[in-house]
Amino acid sequence: SGNPLAKWKPDFDPSGAEYTYLLSNVSHPAIEGVGVGYSIRDRVWQETNGRIYVDFRPLSQLGGEKDVLRKLKMGAIQGMMSSSVAAANLAPKLGIVNLPYVIDTFEKLDKFRETPELFTPFSECGLKQKVRVLDITGYGTYGWATTKPVTNLDEAKDVIFRIAQAPVNADIYRSWGLKFTALPWPDVPQALQTGVITGLDHTPTVCNITKKFEIAKYFTEVNYAQGLFIHMINERWLQKLPEDLRATFLRVVAEESAKARQRTRAQQEAQIAAAKANGVTFYALSANQKQKLVDLAAPVYKRWEEKIGADYLATVRARLAE
Amino acid sequence: MLKKLFRRIDAAFSFVEDWSLLIVVAVALLSGLLNIILRKATPYSLYWSDEVIRKAIFFCTYIGCSAAIKQRALIRIDAVPQIIPVSRKFFNVINHLSVLVFSGMLTWLGWKMMVEVRADEFATTATLQIPEWYFYAILPIVGVMMFIRTVMLLTEDVFNLSGDDTQEAANG
Amino acid sequence: MDSMQLMIMALLLGAMAATVPVFMALFFTGLAGLTLIVGIDPQIVIEILYRSMDKFALIVVLFFVLCGNIMTTGSIVEKLIKTADVLVGFLPGGLAMAGILACGFFGAISGSTVATVVAIGGFMIPALIDHGYDEQFSIGVMTTAPILGVIIPPSIAMILYAMITTDSLEALFLTGFIPGFLIMAAMSFYAWWACRRHGMARRPRPQFKEVVSVLRQSIWALMLPVIIFGGIYSGIFTANEAAIVACVYAFIVELAIHRDMKIRDIKKVVVSSAVTSSTLLIIVAGASVFGEYLTFEQIPDQIAQAAVSNFDSPWSFLLVVNVLLLFVGMFMDIISATIILTPIFLPLLNQFGIDTLHFGLIMTLNLGIGYCTPPLGVSLFISGAVANRSMLYVARAVLPFLAIQIAILLLLTFWPDPVLLLPRLVFGYGQ
Ligand code: NA
Ligand code: NA
Numbered sequence: 001s002g003n004p005l006a007k008w009k010p011d012f013d014p015s016g017a018e019y020t021y022l023l024s025n026v027s028h029p030a031i032e033g034v035g036v037g038y039s040i041r042d043r044v045w046q047e048t049n050g051r052i053y054v055d056f057r058p059l060s061q062l063g064g065e066k067d068v069l070r071k072l073k074m075g076a077i078q079g080m081m082s083s084s085v086a087a088a089n090l091a092p093k094l095g096i097v098n099l100p101y102v103i104d105t106f107e108k109l110d111k112f113r114e115t116p117e118l119f120t121p122f123s124e125c126g127l128k129q130k131v132r133v134l135d136i137t138g139y140g141t142y143g144w145a146t147t148k149p150v151t152n153l154d155e156a157k158d159v160i161f162r163i164a165q166a167p168v169n170a171d172i173y174r175s176w177g178l179k180f181t182a183l184p185w186p187d188v189p190q191a192l193q194t195g196v197i198t199g200l201d202h203t204p205t206v207c208n209i210t211k212k213f214e215i216a217k218y219f220t221e222v223n224y225a226q227g228l229f230i231h232m233i234n235e236r237w238l239q240k241l242p243e244d245l246r247a248t249f250l251r252v253v254a255e256e257s258a259k260a261r262q263r264t265r266a267q268q269e270a271q272i273a274a275a276k277a278n279g280v281t282f283y284a285l286s287a288n289q290k291q292k293l294v295d296l297a298a299p300v301y302k303r304w305e306e307k308i309g310a311d312y313l314a315t316v317r318a319r320l321a322e
Numbered sequence: 323m324l325k326k327l328f329r330r331i332d333a334a335f336s337f338v339e340d341w342s343l344l345i346v347v348a349v350a351l352l353s354g355l356l357n358i359i360l361r362k363a364t365p366y367s368l369y370w371s372d373e374v375i376r377k378a379i380f381f382c383t384y385i386g387c388s389a390a391i392k393q394r395a396l397i398r399i400d401a402v403p404q405i406i407p408v409s410r411k412f413f414n415v416i417n418h419l420s421v422l423v424f425s426g427m428l429t430w431l432g433w434k435m436m437v438e439v440r441a442d443e444f445a446t447t448a449t450l451q452i453p454e455w456y457f458y459a460i461l462p463i464v465g466v467m468m469f470i471r472t473v474m475l476l477t478e479d480v481f482n483l484s485g486d487d488t489q490e491a492a493n494g
Numbered sequence: 495m496d497s498m499q500l501m502i503m504a505l506l507l508g509a510m511a512a513t514v515p516v517f518m519a520l521f522f523t524g525l526a527g528l529t530l531i532v533g534i535d536p537q538i539v540i541e542i543l544y545r546s547m548d549k550f551a552l553i554v555v556l557f558f559v560l561c562g563n564i565m566t567t568g569s570i571v572e573k574l575i576k577t578a579d580v581l582v583g584f585l586p587g588g589l590a591m592a593g594i595l596a597c598g599f600f601g602a603i604s605g606s607t608v609a610t611v612v613a614i615g616g617f618m619i620p621a622l623i624d625h626g627y628d629e630q631f632s633i634g635v636m637t638t639a640p641i642l643g644v645i646i647p648p649s650i651a652m653i654l655y656a657m658i659t660t661d662s663l664e665a666l667f668l669t670g671f672i673p674g675f676l677i678m679a680a681m682s683f684y685a686w687w688a689c690r691r692h693g694m695a696r697r698p699r700p701q702f703k704e705v706v707s708v709l710r711q712s713i714w715a716l717m718l719p720v721i722i723f724g725g726i727y728s729g730i731f732t733a734n735e736a737a738i739v740a741c742v743y744a745f746i747v748e749l750a751i752h753r754d755m756k757i758r759d760i761k762k763v764v765v766s767s768a769v770t771s772s773t774l775l776i777i778v779a780g781a782s783v784f785g786e787y788l789t790f791e792q793i794p795d796q797i798a799q800a801a802v803s804n805f806d807s808p809w810s811f812l813l814v815v816n817v818l819l820l821f822v823g824m825f826m827d828i829i830s831a832t833i834i835l836t837p838i839f840l841p842l843l844n845q846f847g848i849d850t851l852h853f854g855l856i857m858t859l860n861l862g863i864g865y866c867t868p869p870l871g872v873s874l875f876i877s878g879a880v881a882n883r884s885m886l887y888v889a890r891a892v893l894p895f896l897a898i899q900i901a902i903l904l905l906l907t908f909w910p911d912p913v914l915l916l917p918r919l920v921f922g923y924g925q
Contacts, residue, residue: 061789066448067545073442074541076534091444129442160361163369165448170369181361182369182449184550187732190664193921195729196361343768344761347556354553354738358731372550380547382556383779386772389765395773396515401825403513413513420514424521427536428543435540461540 008038012045017053019241021249023079024062024072025229030209032267033137033229034058036260037081043252048245054079073129078237081137084228085166092307093125094133096316098168099304100224100297101290106265108320109138109226113261118316121309130235134250135257139227140203140268145216147198151283153177153292156220159199162188169201171300172224176293192216203227204282205264208271213280220283224293231257328474332392335467339389343382350378370449377447377457384460388467391421391475411479418476422469429465436462499791502527506784516830517780524780527787534790539783546782547775550734551657555774557737558605558648560767561744562613565603565715567763568748568755571613573712574599580708582682584699587689589625590632591682593618594639598678601642602719603740605650607828607865610643611636611873619880626695629881630891631688637877637888638895639681641862644828646674648722648736651828651861654778655854658836663733664726665923668916669855673906680898714747727920774829781833788837798841808846812907815839816860820900823864827872831861849924851917852910859903866892 008029014020021044029035037056044054062068062077065086071077088095097103103112112118113136123133150156153176161180163169173180180201183191191197192215200207200216206227207213231253238246272282285293305313357371390396398417403410439445440455447454502523509519521539529536565571578595582588596614604610615636622632644651647667656663709716721743722736731739748755755763788794805811822831836857843853865873868889878888906913917923 063786064545066548067541070541070545071538074535074538076538089444089446089448129444157365160367165372167449167451170449177365179361179365179367180369181357181367182372183732184372186551186660186662187734190662190921191729191732193729194664194727194732196732340761340765343765347560347764347768350553351557351738351741354735355742358735358739362730375553376548376550379549379552379556379775380544382768383547383552383772383775386769387776389769390773390776393769395769396517397773397777397827397830398513398515399510399825400513402511417513417515420509420518420522424518427525428540431537431540435537438537458540458544461543 008035010041010045012050014045014053014055016050017045019052019245021052021054021078021237022062023054023056023081024068024077025056025058025081026060026065026068026083027058027139027206027229028209029058031139031205032260032263033139033227034081036137036256039260040253040256043256044249047248047252051245052241052249072131072232072234075130075234075236077234079134079231079233081229081231083164084230085164085169087133087230087232088166088168090129090131090232091125092304093122093309093312094230095168095304096122096308096313097136097228097230098166098225099301099308099313100172101294102313102317103226103228103320104141104223106141106226106261109136109228110258110261111320112136112316113258115319118319121312126232127235131232132235132238133230134233134253135231137229137231137257137260138264139229140205140264140271141221141223142201142203142225142227143222144220145200145202145204145207145212146218146220147192147195147216149218149281149283150199150220152285152289156199160197161199161201162191162197163201168300168304171303172297173201175297175300177296188212189215203268204275205268205271208275208280213275213278217279218281218283219275220285222285222293223290324477328477331470332474335388335471336392339385342385343389346378346381350375373447373449380457381460384464388464388471391468391471394475396421414479415476418472418479421472422476425465425468425472427465429462429469432458432461432465498531499527499793502531502787510826516826517776520777520780520784520834524783524785524787528783528790532787532790538786542783542786543779546779549657551653551663552775552778554605554648554653554734554737555650556768556771557741558650559609559771559774560764561737561740562604562606562609563763563767563770564741564744564748564755565600566609566613567759568744569752570603570715570718570744570748571600572617573715573752575614575617576708577712577716580700580705584697585686586694586696587682587685587687588697589618589622590627590635590685590689593622593636594642594678594681594685597639597642598646598674599716599719601640601644601646601674603648603722603744604643605648605653607640607643607862608872608876610640611865611876615640615873615877616880619877623881625697627689628692629883630887633877633881633883633888634891634893634895635681635685637873637892638866638899639678640873641859641865641899642674642677644858644862645670645677645855647671648733648740649858650774651832651858652854654829654832655836655857658833659840659850659854661850661854662921665917665921666851666854667726667733668920669851669913670858671916672912673855673859673902676902676906676912677899680902681895684894684898714751718743718747777830778833781830784834785837794838794841797838798845801842802845805846808848809908811842811846812848812856816856816903816907819857819860820863820867823861824867824871826861826864828858828861828864831864832857849910849914851923852913855913856903856907859899859906863896863899863903866896 023037025034027034041054041056044052068080072080084097103109146159162183163180165182353371353374357368360366403413436455436458439458445454506523525539528534575596578592582591597610600610600614618636619632623629647670652666656666722740725731726733726736843850874888878885
């Protein structure tokens, strides 16, 4: 086995850095949207001539997401690549990315990130709490990994899905009329194996890397949302940086995150191919079925537009649909 | 006089501790059970039962701590006083003083945190959307209860209002 | 480690030795490290105290403690002892074997050693002496057999271990059955041998009718482990949720079927269980504060690196760890030790390629033995109180049985297969 993080050790000695940026994430760096923490670390070190050290700690080393979010607000941790589900605890506007069929494709994600009209309100909505959103990376497109084939909504009704513990996800599944439960993630493997749950709401990349496909051998490409990590930073720490360093730092984070989004797309294709080679069957949902899911989710949009801002939601949906 | 006041405070604390623990455990047990049954038998699911149980654990642990002080049940390593019995009284006082410092800090830091979380309008629990400062508020409250309980124990022990044998921590 | 870090460790050990409650010793040293050395706002500890208890897996601690208390308040425990007695009581040394078997039955529904000593030992020690067993032997066997409470699942120590290592609790639980049976078999064999040597009279074999009647009375009690493990491994609920089902079942059996518990007992049982579980869980909270300091300083990593350069094989490492844990177990209870030491050992297991499930069982067994070792052996105190004997007397009484358990510990340390057999068969673990 060996230390899972050994191959990500820095090849420089960070002890002389003037500024340390402690960056947390709960997931595994084999996922491109997580591993970006290491590429940010290396390039920031290089381009600031060793003045800023990005001390990246994946795999929940600094605690669970709610835990780290509070530490981020307090400044005990300077940065966090939060799952979009947990990020909505900072400000409800951030929950826009969790709504079904809003930012559902890689293209829409890039467009959302690169259109200031859309991204700036998102980036600045947590400033009251001294937290700014710098960027977005991801782990692929959401669907259903199940133990029995699911090709349409009716077949999905027989499945007990495990979903993330967040109100928006519960809202979505309730409006779709599906059975769901919000088990903690560590309980998932055995729950799948013993049949406490028979389906999983997740992305192909995560299901394949964390070996969920060994039990749930069918994947329905619902493609209703992108799994995202929202890179958030403590604003006080950012403003403390000298202007030139800050500019370099921000530029590197943006460039590396954009590259990581491209790699995420390639990784998803590779992971799907690998899973298929191992005997996992993938099903696409028909356009008709997808429209049904959008229609059923009407109450979810209604409920969440109050929190997100009806105008902002409408603008985002309209611009991304163009 | 003092003894009577102590007895009254003690009775009030015990009332709050006992009943709140009973109710919270019962709610957690029932919501957990209902969730298991509903999940298997119906299309419904108590997606919030997990949260109720987690908050119940949090509540029981801290309120239980106040009760544990009264019962002298907090787990300690009393190897040294076992080996040197004459040191027992001295260590007993050390033990009480450390609890006083702890509960003081819990009260002060917990209060500051509660005020901060209360100002954060988005700090709500994940599924039921309950304001989180309610839960943070438990910490300073327990801090005060622990402090008062320990002051009463210390006075009892120092003035020998009751015997000084400490109960063994028999847990695990 | 630098001098500041060593000072923090010394502060922790000093505070614990000075009888500061374990969780506060952890809290104070963690706080000192976080604020004075790492330089973080002290308010961070409130967040840690809050979040460390905000975990679903901890439910099992509370509810298995509660389940144990319900069974002792009602008559499930008494029925388990009767069942064990009719099954093996007529063999040479049979009543002692019945005591061991009863610890096994009780261990399959209770998660703790102390609960098992109180429930079974409190009843069996006087019974053994009444039936002409040697007093020292009787105390010895009934003080040490309750280790089955933490070895045979459910086990509170394993629950906390799995939470830290993120191992599957269902799989970790499975590691306990075979070692549990090994302990029961070895101790029973010793009881048989010791009683034959002393020419103990055998009791008559019970009539078939008698066996059936006892089994019929105990059927509800015996169904409890069946429901717990059947439910977990057939996918009705998770291992964590099993604690809920066990409590509800025990309540129903004691209140409605056995009727040995009254409605008015409920409040007392629930409150005392909540307080007991609080004294355990608060250590988890304290250890989280201390653990936060360790994490910020990356101390487990440093220890791991130091250890790797000092041990050349997993075997020498495991041997040293066993000795260390036996020593720790002399002074510290299993919950505190599991919570404090697991995060430190975890990176080492990775480095040496030691299976985390295997190590979890070794650690639990090892620290479980600590309950019977002086100076701080909680089981020694309880048995001493039951038999009205000095600690020294009890400590001598447990020696042959401790030798048996340590031999099994060493066997399982260097031969992982019996430990990992069930997880492999049931979950295809590690393949
Ligand atoms: Na057990
Ligand atoms: Na001991």
